[in-house]
Amino acid sequence: xxxxxxxxxxxxxxSTTASYTFTSIPATxxxxxxxxxxxxxxxxxxxxxxxxxxxxxxxANYSCTYLLGSGTSSASGRFTSDTNGLIGRMGNDNSTSIAxxxxxxxxxxxxxxxxxxxxGAYAIAHVxxxxxxxxxxxxKVFNLTSVSFAAGVVLTLYGIKAA
Amino acid sequence: xxxxxxxxxxxxxxAYGFTSVVAAAVGDYQSIxxxxxxxxxxxxxxxxxxxxxxxxxxxxxxxxxxxxNPYIRVGGSSxxxxxxxxxxxxxxxxxxxxxxxxxSQSFTYFGYSxxxxxxxxxxxxxxxxxxxxxxxxxxxxxxxxxxxGGELAIWSGSWQNSSTAIGSISLITGGNFSTASRFAxxxxxx
Numbered sequence: 001x002x003x004x005x006x007x008x009x010x011x012x013x014x015s016t017t018a019s020y021t022f023t024s025i026p027a028t029x030x031x032x033x034x035x036x037x038x039x040x041x042x043x044x045x046x047x048x049x050x051x052x053x054x055x056x057x058x059x060a061n062y063s064c065t066y067l068l069g070s071g072t073s074s075a076s077g078r079f080t081s082d083t084n085g086l087i088g089r090m091g092n093d094n095s096t097s098i099a100x101x102x103x104x105x106x107x108x109x110x111x112x113x114x115x116x117x118x119x120g121a122y123a124i125a126h127v128x129x130x131x132x133x134x135x136x137x138x139x140k141v142f143n144l145t146s147v148s149f150a151a152g153v154v155l156t157l158y159g160i161k162a163a
Numbered sequence: 164x165x166x167x168x169x170x171x172x173x174x175x176x177x178a179y180g181f182t183s184v185v186a187a188a189v190g191d192y193q194s195i196x197x198x199x200x201x202x203x204x205x206x207x208x209x210x211x212x213x214x215x216x217x218x219x220x221x222x223x224x225x226x227x228x229x230x231x232n233p234y235i236r237v238g239g240s241s242x243x244x245x246x247x248x249x250x251x252x253x254x255x256x257x258x259x260x261x262x263x264x265x266x267s268q269s270f271t272y273f274g275y276s277x278x279x280x281x282x283x284x285x286x287x288x289x290x291x292x293x294x295x296x297x298x299x300x301x302x303x304x305x306x307x308x309x310x311x312g313g314e315l316a317i318w319s320g321s322w323q324n325s326s327t328a329i330g331s332i333s334l335i336t337g338g339n340f341s342t343a344s345r346f347a348x349x350x351x352x353x
Contacts, residue, residue: 004349005192030197030347031222063310067255067317076255080311100304102284103224109343112224112284114304114315125255127306127315129281160222162347163194 005160008032013153016041019142020149021056022157025104027135029159032101036141038153040090044121046144047088047097051111053134058083061131068124085128088117090143092150095119104136111136191352192220198348200225200340207334207346208242214293214328217353221287221332223346227276229338234270235287235301235320236335239327244269247323254316271301271320273334278309282343292329298322299329 008029011020025032036047050056062085065078079086088097097117104111113128130136141155193216198207205228212219227233236242250271251264274285285305292299299322306315322329334346 004190004194006190030345031224063308063313065255065257065306065308065313065315067253067260067315069260074253074260076257076260076315078257078308078311078313100222100284100286102222103282103345106224106343109224109226109282112282112307114284114286114306116304125304125306125315125317127284127308127313129308129310129313131310160192160347160349161194162197162222162345162349 005158008157008159010154010156013038013149013151015151016148018146018148019140020155021138021140023138025137025139027105027137028161029105030103030162031160032104033158033160034099034101034139035156036088036097036153039092039094039150040143040147041150042092042147044089044091044119045147046086047090047117048084048086048142048144050084050140051130051136052138053132053136054138056138056140057132062128064126064128066124066126068122070122085113085130086126087113087115087128089119089122089124091119091121093120101136107133107135109133193350195348195350198346200342200344202342203339205336205339207340209332209348212330212332214330216293216350217291218351219289219292220349220351221346222349223285224282225344225346226279226282226341227336227338228279228341229336230277230279231337232272233274233276233334233336235273236270236333237299237322237329238331240330242331242333243324248320249323250318250320252316252318254314256314257312272318273303274305275307275314275316276336277307277312277314281307281309283307289329295326295328297325299324
């Protein structure tokens with residue numbers, strides 16, 4: 001009998017690396033939850049992703065609305081027809097982001113990703129729309145401006161299965 | 164039929180047009196039941212929720228046929244539609260970060276629908292739902308992006324009933340939930 005909430009894969013970045021890609025994600029769950037914990041080799045960056053089916057979709061099929069607080073001010077903004085979708089925040093201090101890939105394995109609707117993240121500079125939340133209607137089986141995680149992850153960043157992907 | 168989808172007002176869950184699957188209980192995060200939209204109803208009703216968990220979580224991906232803010236009501240054996248709710252939210256509409264709130268309401272919100280095609284998503288936590296000595300708190304992370312529109316929101320809601328364990332939950336939109344809409348209820352052991 002399958003567990004309802006279980007770890008699919010965990011990867012610890014062994015040395016400075018620009019990205020990590022989860023592949024062959026099974027379609028047997030309802031939602032995915034990705035937790036990224038660690039830091040960059042330099043300052044505050046948006047943590048982002050590209051998804052796809054069999055391969056990464058690098059086309060302008062992503063859009064995002066975000067809400068953030070810096071400790072002194074708050075703001076909201078959005079990105080449209082972008083080539084990636086933001087899912088958190090990382091800095092050169094310890095940072096945590098949690099992203100929910102909702103109904104990721106369905107093959108009839110576009111996909112929505114909800115996330116919250118924080119580092120030493122911001123608390124932030126995002127909603128991302130990916131225009132694809134195929135099941136997501138590949139997720140690439142990286143920083144928005146190509147700043148590399150420091151060694152020790154841990155990326156854990158969980159699957160949640162509804163009855 | 165799942166035990167939480169038993170008779171409600173003399174009607175079975177299937178009479179409401181919902182499809183359901185019996186829960187598979189493994190680990191401390193357990194699937195209780197999943198309901199799907201029908202395209203012809205604006206209400207999703209979980210009933211007879213067991214009080215054997217510490218917290219509940221609803222994970223929802225849905226499309227509303229109208230542009231409105233879908234809302235949630237709870238209750239013991241029946242839904243409370245009285246003015247016993249309050250809510251606050253912090254949200255971003257793509258240009259500004261905003262906040263407001265209200266008391267003595269007949270519901271609290273769990274989502275935001277600005278587009279009838281793209282999926283909304285909500286993760287709703289209902290904390291200490293089985294307590295019979297304190298009011299209940301609901302918190303939600305929700306959003307919908309429409310490639311040029313949309314909103315991201317963090318909702319906090321309260322049900323002002325300290326003596327009743329939550330046994331019923333209704334999620335409601337002013338129009339209908341599409342057939343692609345899915346609402347999954349989970350129980351978390353404490």
